Amino acid sequence: MLSARRFVLSALTALALAVPGATLPAAVAADDQQPSSDAEHRSVPLEPLAQATSGEGADVLRGTLAVDDRAVTVVGVRWSGPQDGGARLRVENEGAWGEWTSLEDGLATGPEEEGAETGEWGTDGTVLLDADRVQVELSGEAQDARIESWTTWVTQDDVETVTELPTADAATKGLTVGRRKDWAQDMGLIPSNGPVRPTPKLGITLHHTATEAYYSAEDVPAMLRAVYRYHAHTLDWRDVGYNAIVDRYGRVWEGRSGGLENNVQGAHSYGMNYDWFGLSSLGNHEISGVPQAELAALARTAGWVLNTNGVDVNSQRRYTNSYLGWTRTLSVLHGHRDVYATSCPGWQMYQMMGALRTMVAAEQQMARTAVQRIGGSNRYDVAAGLAHEGAPYGVDTAYLTQGVEIADALGVGPVASKGNAAVLLTKPTEVPPATVEVLEAMGALEVVLVGGEKAVTPAVGRALQAKGYAVRRVAGEDRYDTAVQLSYEQKWRSGTVYLASGSNLTDALGGGAAAAHVGAPMLLTRTTNLPPVTAARLAELAPSRVVVLGGTGAVADSVVRQAETLLPGARVERLGGGNRYQTSALIAMDAFEHSTTAVLAAGDAPVDAMAGTQLAADRSAPLLLVRKGCRTGSVDDVYDALDIRISRLAGGSGVLSWDAGSRTC
Numbered sequence: 001m002l003s004a005r006r007f008v009l010s011a012l013t014a015l016a017l018a019v020p021g022a023t024l025p026a027a028v029a030a031d032d033q034q035p036s037s038d039a040e041h042r043s044v045p046l047e048p049l050a051q052a053t054s055g056e057g058a059d060v061l062r063g064t065l066a067v068d069d070r071a072v073t074v075v076g077v078r079w080s081g082p083q084d085g086g087a088r089l090r091v092e093n094e095g096a097w098g099e100w101t102s103l104e105d106g107l108a109t110g111p112e113e114e115g116a117e118t119g120e121w122g123t124d125g126t127v128l129l130d131a132d133r134v135q136v137e138l139s140g141e142a143q144d145a146r147i148e149s150w151t152t153w154v155t156q157d158d159v160e161t162v163t164e165l166p167t168a169d170a171a172t173k174g175l176t177v178g179r180r181k182d183w184a185q186d187m188g189l190i191p192s193n194g195p196v197r198p199t200p201k202l203g204i205t206l207h208h209t210a211t212e213a214y215y216s217a218e219d220v221p222a223m224l225r226a227v228y229r230y231h232a233h234t235l236d237w238r239d240v241g242y243n244a245i246v247d248r249y250g251r252v253w254e255g256r257s258g259g260l261e262n263n264v265q266g267a268h269s270y271g272m273n274y275d276w277f278g279l280s281s282l283g284n285h286e287i288s289g290v291p292q293a294e295l296a297a298l299a300r301t302a303g304w305v306l307n308t309n310g311v312d313v314n315s316q317r318r319y320t321n322s323y324l325g326w327t328r329t330l331s332v333l334h335g336h337r338d339v340y341a342t343s344c345p346g347w348q349m350y351q352m353m354g355a356l357r358t359m360v361a362a363e364q365q366m367a368r369t370a371v372q373r374i375g376g377s378n379r380y381d382v383a384a385g386l387a388h389e390g391a392p393y394g395v396d397t398a399y400l401t402q403g404v405e406i407a408d409a410l411g412v413g414p415v416a417s418k419g420n421a422a423v424l425l426t427k428p429t430e431v432p433p434a435t436v437e438v439l440e441a442m443g444a445l446e447v448v449l450v451g452g453e454k455a456v457t458p459a460v461g462r463a464l465q466a467k468g469y470a471v472r473r474v475a476g477e478d479r480y481d482t483a484v485q486l487s488y489e490q491k492w493r494s495g496t497v498y499l500a501s502g503s504n505l506t507d508a509l510g511g512g513a514a515a516a517h518v519g520a521p522m523l524l525t526r527t528t529n530l531p532p533v534t535a536a537r538l539a540e541l542a543p544s545r546v547v548v549l550g551g552t553g554a555v556a557d558s559v560v561r562q563a564e565t566l567l568p569g570a571r572v573e574r575l576g577g578g579n580r581y582q583t584s585a586l587i588a589m590d591a592f593e594h595s596t597t598a599v600l601a602a603g604d605a606p607v608d609a610m611a612g613t614q615l616a617a618d619r620s621a622p623l624l625l626v627r628k629g630c631r632t633g634s635v636d637d638v639y640d641a642l643d644i645r646i647s648r649l650a651g652g653s654g655v656l657s658w659d660a661g662s663r664t665c
Helices: 004-018 156-164 180-184 219-234 292-308 353-366 379-390 412-418 433-441 458-466 479-487 511-518 532-541 557-566 580-591 606-618 633-642
Strands: 040-045 047-053 059-066 072-080 088-093 120-122 126-128 133-139 143-152 175-178 203-208 244-246 252-254 276-281 316-321 326-331 333-335 370-374 397-402 422-426 446-450 470-474 496-501 522-525 545-549 571-575 597-602 623-626 646-650
Touching (some): 040 059, 059 143, 072 133, 133 143, 156 219, 180 219, 180 252, 203 292, 292 353, 370 379, 379 646, 412 422, 412 606, 422 606, 446 458, 496 532, 511 580, 511 606, 532 557, 545 580, 571 580, 580 623, 580 633, 597 633
Parallel strands (some): 370 646, 397 422, 496 522, 597 623
Antiparallel strands (some): 072 120, 072 143, 088 133
């Protein structure tokens, strides 16, 4: 007979398949209400066990905690004193207690592993599913010992997320990776703000979470939320310790914040967190085997990580761990037990390390591109997601432009980037819910309405003022004048100006990211002649270089000649290809010398492309136009030339498939 929780999950899956967008049964949440993606924290002190001793003759502390069998709960122990607390755990299910299981020695708590100096320790978190109670014992000289638990619930969003995210063995060419936002849902995450080194990672330390091995696919986001809370708050690691996590179904999930392509300091292995990528499987491979889908995902992920850092899986590295005081020769793909006294990544996983390295070597030959998606059900959702992804620490200012006619917004991206501001979309007469939510989430204080009162009506401004935002407007007599007025929002020192057609917008879409990267404004022109307002601003800026975007069908040679006459000392250069894809590639090649990441937008979805400029600017990345299911050859050339390793799709699956980030047309 199915447990209450398994029954609910089966019903959820059926509901998701039968009625997209349907609400969840109330039974999912512990309080019989709509489940939240946030987590509930409990802390229970361990008390001395009367007349009981451990096997070593030390006093024993014990604590018992009731667990919601319809939820996902991560349980661990935190204490002060000696590192080895002799911790063990057992679980009660349907009235029967299971066997005691020993937990690993304590992990140092606090950022930068400060617990080793303060004497604060905690066990790794154990994920519980279908449990009624959990009991923990601790022996030795432990003080202030307590059970720490974080409980979260599976939501309808979780079901939709795992349905949307492909597994590694699916028919996709790239490495698809779920973003932090995909598993966190609407839970507020604290970005790690950890150091990012300019040097590459030396290799990979492989882990397992040593938790429940037989979970459903829908459990995974909830499990990751609970693990995040335990790592970030109970162990004080600021964030998830691992850089990436793979589940038993072959899905790959981003862990610690800062970007998978960057050398982000993790919190997964003492003394090695700067130099080694922490890759973990979600499960317990001391007692359970490694599913083929999980092994394939580990191999694909490891191959991508090693390629990104220029490391051959068959090489070794002589490494000194000053924290633990040893020097060893390590395989660049090694298990946690190779560098620390632990059973991690589990005996059954460790037995497969040789086979895994062989698989990784084959993956390295494939040279896959990693792919993440910032999607949504409409353009307003997509823009909100792009803004939040591009500025995880929030912004003071947001530029708000209408989401139907984007001519007024073409020049916003470079301006917002230079001012560390967001770009969001609105309807002409009302602010969409996604925009309202992200404004609050990002802590914006000021909203700048872009365009005239027909484009963004005064009603929008009044609604935002009623919510406490300072509101002002940047607008001109027309789109050309509005672009000029936007250019006054910042001071420009690069000596470059980008000039795009105000009517043929597609050629200009990649220009926003390029202009943001070089610190240049974007102005608009008519097809055959420079508008007086644009000419006046060009003369005032007196650039040494003018970059004209698009072919002669978008901006005629007559405009180039007018610019040359107006600015006799400047170089006026055209970047235009045979189509929008080639033009975006030429723009990227002109502005960027190197980039590990690219933001991709559909060539027939200009609004998503415009909004994607802010994420591209944050990641110092080009914005490239692609077809719905593939990258054109010209875009592929950019990937090769700039050594791009990860594609971030700007838009939902209706406009871009996962293969748009990795497959060549």
